[in-house]
Amino acid sequence: MMLSISMLYFREVARAGSLRRAAEGLGIAPSAVSRQIANLETELKVLLLDRRSNRTTLTPAGELVFAHAEAVLEESETLRTALQELMGTPSGVVRIGSIEGMVEHFLASNLARYQERYPQVKVQVLVLGSRAVVEAQQAGRIDMALAFNLPEQHVLREHARLEQPLCALVSPTHPFAKKRSVSFHELSGERLALPDRSFQIRHLVDRIASRLQVHLELAIETNTLEMARGVVRNSNLVTLMPRYAALHEVSNGNLRAVPLKERDFAQTATSLVTFPTQRLSLAARALLELLVSAMGRYGGKSSEVF
Numbered sequence: 001m002m003l004s005i006s007m008l009y010f011r012e013v014a015r016a017g018s019l020r021r022a023a024e025g026l027g028i029a030p031s032a033v034s035r036q037i038a039n040l041e042t043e044l045k046v047l048l049l050d051r052r053s054n055r056t057t058l059t060p061a062g063e064l065v066f067a068h069a070e071a072v073l074e075e076s077e078t079l080r081t082a083l084q085e086l087m088g089t090p091s092g093v094v095r096i097g098s099i100e101g102m103v104e105h106f107l108a109s110n111l112a113r114y115q116e117r118y119p120q121v122k123v124q125v126l127v128l129g130s131r132a133v134v135e136a137q138q139a140g141r142i143d144m145a146l147a148f149n150l151p152e153q154h155v156l157r158e159h160a161r162l163e164q165p166l167c168a169l170v171s172p173t174h175p176f177a178k179k180r181s182v183s184f185h186e187l188s189g190e191r192l193a194l195p196d197r198s199f200q201i202r203h204l205v206d207r208i209a210s211r212l213q214v215h216l217e218l219a220i221e222t223n224t225l226e227m228a229r230g231v232v233r234n235s236n237l238v239t240l241m242p243r244y245a246a247l248h249e250v251s252n253g254n255l256r257a258v259p260l261k262e263r264d265f266a267q268t269a270t271s272l273v274t275f276p277t278q279r280l281s282l283a284a285r286a287l288l289e290l291l292v293s294a295m296g297r298y299g300g301k302s303s304e305v306f
Contacts, residue, residue, distance in 0.1 A: 006040040009033050010048060010062075011069040018056050019049075040065075090118050090283035097126040097133040098146040100225045101201075101245035102270060107146065110294045114287055121283045130200035137275055143284040144274050144291075149200045156273040159288060160295040164242040166204065166266040168258040169229065169250075174236055177256040184214045184262055191219040193231040193239045198223060201268070205240050208265045229255065242268050 012022040013033065023030040041048050048062035058066060098107055103125070111123055128136060130148045137145040137156060150156065168187065170176045176186075194216075195202050209216050219237055222228050228239040229246055233254050240260075249255040260266050272291055274280065280288065 004040075006036040006043070007065075007069050009036040010040055011066060011073075013037065013049065013056060014058055014062065014066040014069075089120070090281070090286050091120045092281055092283050093122045093124060094281070094284045094287050095124045095126070095142040096144050096146070096287070097128050097136045097142040099130055099133055099148045099270065100127055100199075101148070101241065102146045103127055104226070105247045106244060106294065110291060114290055117290075118283060118286060121287075123287070129198045134273075137273060140275065140278060143278070143280055144272065144288055146291075147271050147273055149204070149268055150271050150273070155276070156271075157276045158271045158273050160272040160292045162244065162270045162295050164244055164268055165263045166201070166240045166260055166268060167243055168260060169232055169239045169241055169246050169255050170258060171233055171236065172253060172256055174238070174256070176238065176258050179258055181259045181261045184208060184212050184260065187216060187238065187240075188214045190238045191217050191236075193220040193222065193228045193235075193237045194218055195225055195228055196221050196223050199225075201241060204266065204268065208262060211265065212262070242270075244270075 009022070009026065012026055013019050016022040016025060019033055019037075020030050023033045026033065037048065044061070044065070046061040046065075047059050048065055050057045050059050050062075096107075107125070111125070114121070114123065126133075126136060126142060133142075133145045133147050134150070134154075134156070136142050137147070144159075145156075147156070150158070168176055168182050176182050176190075194205060197203065197206075205216070208214075220228070220231055222231075225241065225245055228241070229249060231237055232239045233249065243250060243257045246255050246257065250257045272288070272295060274288070
């Protein structure tokens with residue numbers, strides 16, 4: 001289950017796409033890396049790198065050796081995690097994918113708690129769009145996901161669900177800030193900052209506007225929720241999101257969350273999911289349990305954890 005030094009150096013070159021960059025990452029001289037790869041080519045009796053172009057590329061044999069090296073390292077990590085679990089101590093790597101709206105406050109604060117409890121666990125976070133996070137979960141690239149508005153028919157296992165309607169987010173000086181609620185028809189006279197159509201939030205907003213035959217004036221379109229919130233904080237523009245997506249700004253008074261009168265049309269749900277056949281490590285199960293509990297404190301509904 002162990003890789004030789006020459007194989008490890010070759011893997012770094014393959015990943016970096018350059019012998020020089022691989023050497024910088026390893027903190028050694030390029031000549032030392034080149035010598036190890038030459039030794040590996042001699043041992044295997046094949047050429048692994050195509051050095052004829054400016055960029056170092058893999059030969060067909062190099063592609064096979066690289067895939068083998070990646071597989072061996074993954075198996076080694078799996079073995080290491082299994083041995084740690086045998087001792088009852090969470091360790092290894094946990095991978096979670098999340099929509100942007102759950103990252104800044106919910107996920108960041110809870111991962112900080114998790115790291116205090118399990119400092120030996122490395123957590124990898126992928127911030128993805130609504131569809132991409134589900135695809136990553138189904139493909140097994142992540143252990144768990146925070147997904148937005150799952151379709152009724154899906155194959156994922158839902159552990160907790162947080163339901164909140166969209167609301168109008170405005171600055172404290174906006175006329176809407178003093179209202180108890182606003183309607184979509186009132187929004188037709190406002191200039192909006194909205195996420196683009198890579199977000200399910202935007203599709204929901206467009207569906208409601210079409211259903212109610214309301215024209216919304218789009219002033220700013222962005223591929224990040226932070227940009228939409230930032231613009232609204234500093235202007236009289238309006239954006240539409242679930243309250244949890246702006247919880248920090250709402251809590252400290254930088255934004256006001258005004259409920260929509262069309263609450264029934266504007267319901268959203270964020271789900272904590274895993275793939276049913278995926279075996280979770282002890283570390284992943286610990287994080288899953290922590291997030292289920294945290295979603296409950298946010299008003300979410302939980303189901304079985306395992």
